[in-house]
Amino acid sequence: MEKIITTIEARMGSTRLPGKMGMEIYPGLPALGAVIERLKRSRYLDDIVVATTVDQKDNILVEIAERFGAKVFRGSEEDVLGRVVGAGEIYKADILVLVTGDCLCISPKLIDEGVKFFLENEYDMVSNCIIDTYPIGIDLQVVSFKALSKSYEMAKTYPFCEDPNNFEHVNYFISRHPEIFRIYHYPAPKKYNRPDIRLALDTELDLKFLKIIYKYLYPKNENFDIEEIIEFLNGEGQKFLEQYKKGKIDD
Secondary structure (H helix, E strand, C coil), rough: CCCCEEEEECCCCCCCCCCCHHHHEEEEEEEHHHHHHHHCCCCCCCEEEEEEEEEEHHHHHHHHHCCCEEEEECCCCCCHHHHHHHHHHHHHEEEEEEECCCCCCCCCHHHHHHHHHHCCCCCCEEECCCCCCCECCCCCCCEEHHHHHHHHHHCCCHHHHCHHHHHHHCCCCHHCCCCCCEEEEEECCHHCCCCEECCCCCCHHHHHHHHHHHHHCCCCCCCCHHHHHHHHHCCCCCHHHHHHCCCCCCC
């Protein structure tokens, strides 16, 4: 039986929104806790691992991870690929589901669909992040640990080692070398094909928008998923989406 783990790349040292992973998205629910809560609803994940850094400012993320029932791996701040590979080694992963901490609306249903597809086919990576069809932040990245480890070893060789993107973005090397790795782009069905919607946490404006989504949807259904988000933004929340796209949300 292959072991499937998910890694959540998270740190407090964001340049655009410092401390974002510890910020409350809903009363009593920090951003990182929200991501962990959603991932725990997946049927396929054996372990949820917060892959954070050795910097002391990230100690708070270790506390949040443990409070919400996730495991932890700490590594380099700059070498994110190495950090995730390290987590995979420690927790003996065969398959990794890659998640960035800013995906506060990550879909456990989509992850389960993607993992099932991965298990039934012969790809090194299944991803919806190479060509955007789903709302931004509803990410799916399933990769074999063997392929990810290979990408890391290759990235450390010349001339690849001169490109910092190979280390800052976990799927960067694989996605740019389809001649080496078998990659499948997982497209959104028509009802979810909304790349105009952004659901990722990078700025104060993003935080304000995501807080609105949680304020309206979380009390009614803590398990809200893509369908409920799109339904809300097509109806009652459409005004907030329009304001968000214009760069200012009214209080």
